[in-house]
Amino acid sequence: MSETARPLAPAWSEDLELILAAAIAAGDTALGYFRKTFDVHWKNEGRSPVSEADLAANDILKGRLLGARPDYGWLSEETDDDESRLSRESVFVVDPIDGTRAFIAGRDLWCVSVAVVQRGQPVAAVLYAPALDEVFQATRDGEARKNGAVIAVRVPERQQTLKVAMAEDLVGKLASPYREEIARIPHVPSLAYRLAMIADGRIDGTIVKKNSHDWDLAAADLILARAGGALCGLDGLPLSYNRPIVTHGILSAASKPALPALLAASRPLEPH
Known part of the structure; x- marks a missing residue:
């Protein structure tokens, strides 16, 4: 086939429709096991x-x-890694149940996370939380939505207490006076859902401990970005996905106006 005759790659909106339908089917199947007896x-x-x-x-x-999409690569928490994904321009990055511990315990805070990543960046994303009846979605050129409605991060006013989700042992390590000016949000067992909570304005930010994975982050990263927030390393740089190593260091996420202060307060967390 000549170069000019080669078919165009699917549009991001077409990929979004595909992953949305697949995520709902997978989530509804998982919901059939929820709060019942199953193997672990x-x-x-x-x-x-x-x-x-x-x-x-x-x-x-x-x-x-x-x-x-047989020409796409595949990266999932529950599939042995196939390094052929590294040579694919587009890759599905999937966590079938983000928040498995919560799922096993019968808690609602779990979701199906699916992203299409192209050249290291997410371009279509879905989070489906079946027990909460919530669907988050975004494309790289579109708005972030929750159950069809456009969402946006909360932009805090001056002197307003920030709601930040993080592990309790990290709070005392943050730089002062920032740590005295925030309200810690208790543990949210699904990392992807925690980032979605920033995207829809329920919380203002989070600090993520090291060793999170691409499948925890890729879909939520895009949804947060399209809602006016950002996820980055402590160096302030955005993340890249579908690399040989799929784990990440300590991360920060917040609305764009709130992110600089969170990053500055997080400097004591940097490895030495």
């Missing part, structure tokens, strides 16, 4: 649980997505 085993030397619901949702996502 441990991986990563006993540090991370995986349930049969995770695996069932993963199978649905992989079948639907790669069935529709």
